[in-house]
Amino acid sequence: MKKESIAYIFTFFLVLLAITFVVSYTDKAxxxxxxxxxxxxxxxxxxxxxxxxQDKSNISRQDFVKWVQDNNNLHSTLVKPGDIVFVPIEKKHNVQLNQLASD
Structure with missing residues (x-):
């Protein structure tokens, strides 16, 4: 009977961990x-x-880069042409992205 109790407790914590993971992943997306x-x-x-x-965000360049890395799951600051990344600028600012693209 004691082994069954431990199995139930273990299962409960696994389910709780799985739910926490799913909720945090969904919330971030x-x-x-x-x-x-x-x-x-x-x-x-x-x-x-x-x-x-820089004029659209209220954070330093270092914090900007760190935010982009953290929220886009980047392990370095290297990016390739064609990559799409989120930046810490809310959509309500309506930034003209094609005007910001490098030549």
Whole structure:
């Protein structure tokens, strides 16, 4: 009987962990829908993008790059042309992204 109790407790915590993971993953995906997306062009870097958006964001360039890395699951600051990343600029700002693309 004691082994069954331990099995139930273990199962309960596994289910709780799974639910927590699903809720946190879903919440993050929904929250990114409120932010601008940028398509990386030739010559772009996260630091350059942070500089272009400096007047639209209220955070430092270093914090901007860190936010982009964390919220786009990037393990470095290297990005490739064609990559799409979310930036910490809310969509309500209506930024003209094609005007910000590098030549």
């Amino acid at each position: 929904e929250s990114l829908d409120n932010f601008q997306q940028v398509t990386i062009e030739n010559g772009d870097s996260l630091w350059e993008i942070a500089e272009r958006f």
